[in-house]
Amino acid sequence: MREDRGEIEAAGEGRLPVLVEPGDMRGDLHMHTSASDGHTGIPEMAAAARRLGYRYIAITEHSKRLTIAHGLDEDRLRKQIEEIDRVNEKLSGITILKGIEVDILEDGSLDLSDEVLGLLDLVIGAVHSHFGLSREKQTARIMKAMDRPHFSILAHPTGRLLTERGGYDVDMARIIHHAAERGCFMELNAHPRRLDLDDVHCQLAKSEGVLVAVNTDSHRPEDLKFMEYGVGQARRGWLEKSDILNTRGLRELRSLLARTM
Numbered sequence: 001m002r003e004d005r006g007e008i009e010a011a012g013e014g015r016l017p018v019l020v021e022p023g024d025m026r027g028d029l030h031m032h033t034s035a036s037d038g039h040t041g042i043p044e045m046a047a048a049a050r051r052l053g054y055r056y057i058a059i060t061e062h063s064k065r066l067t068i069a070h071g072l073d074e075d076r077l078r079k080q081i082e083e084i085d086r087v088n089e090k091l092s093g094i095t096i097l098k099g100i101e102v103d104i105l106e107d108g109s110l111d112l113s114d115e116v117l118g119l120l121d122l123v124i125g126a127v128h129s130h131f132g133l134s135r136e137k138q139t140a141r142i143m144k145a146m147d148r149p150h151f152s153i154l155a156h157p158t159g160r161l162l163t164e165r166g167g168y169d170v171d172m173a174r175i176i177h178h179a180a181e182r183g184c185f186m187e188l189n190a191h192p193r194r195l196d197l198d199d200v201h202c203q204l205a206k207s208e209g210v211l212v213a214v215n216t217d218s219h220r221p222e223d224l225k226f227m228e229y230g231v232g233q234a235r236r237g238w239l240e241k242s243d244i245l246n247t248r249g250l251r252e253l254r255s256l257l258a259r260t261m
Contacts, residue, residue, distance in 0.1 A: 001238065026056065030217050031057060032101075042083060045059070048221035084096050097121040097122060120261070121261075122152040127168065138168055143178045151260060153186070153260075188202060188237075189230070190216045190228075212239060214234055
């Protein structure tokens with residue numbers, strides 16, 4: 001908090017936030033397995049997360065449009081839902097939530113049917129194409145997707161890849177305000193190539209009352225340790241434990257996610 005965004009005045013007035021700590025995190029809500037472009041299975045990801053002290057994870061494969069990542073269609077997603085149920089029956093100490101990272105298509109529709117999305121615990125929407133749309137069209141596209149019946153979290157909201165490409169042109173203030181109106185959440189993607197949301201937009205989400213999900217976007221068990229980078233970014237954005245979705249216990253988390261579904 002050394003960016004001259006009000007921290008000196010806040011300190012002088014005794015109202016500095018109590019920033020989130022790594023130990024506050026209760027789970028990770030964005031990860032992939034070998035069913036799409038990950039490198040291991042569901043039980044292995046769950047075991048690694050349990051070793052970190054997490055109480056829950058969400059499995060969120062890519063959807064069918066992202067063929068390069070072996071994205072899931074409706075039939076494959078239904079089979080994975082059944083697999084997660086079977087794995088959960090054998091687990092203790094951690095719960096696997098059923099999710100998907102569904103593509104937001106150019107027209108703002110989602111890549112899978114409402115029928116199958118409604119079977120999940122959470123839906124993460126993501127832009128993976130048409131980065132060159134105008135600011136107005138990109139913003140409208142994302143807001144339309146957020147208005148779908150099943151939409152929980154906007155993944156890596158600007159699409160940037162550090163050292164490789166900047167984010168697409170989007171009015172993030174309008175997106176965050178729309179998330180507040182819709183009742184969905186923003187992701188802070190902790191992967192070191194992304195760190196997206198940035199700290200400025202984290203602070204804006206906090207001011208709008210929009211909870212932020214700090215997720216690793218893991219593709220292998222060792223990626224789960226990226227959480228420390230996400231927590232560091234959240235701290236730069238003034239976020240406290242209460243500002244972050246996945247600091248909640250499982251029961252409260254389920255209740256919050258259910259409102260988006």
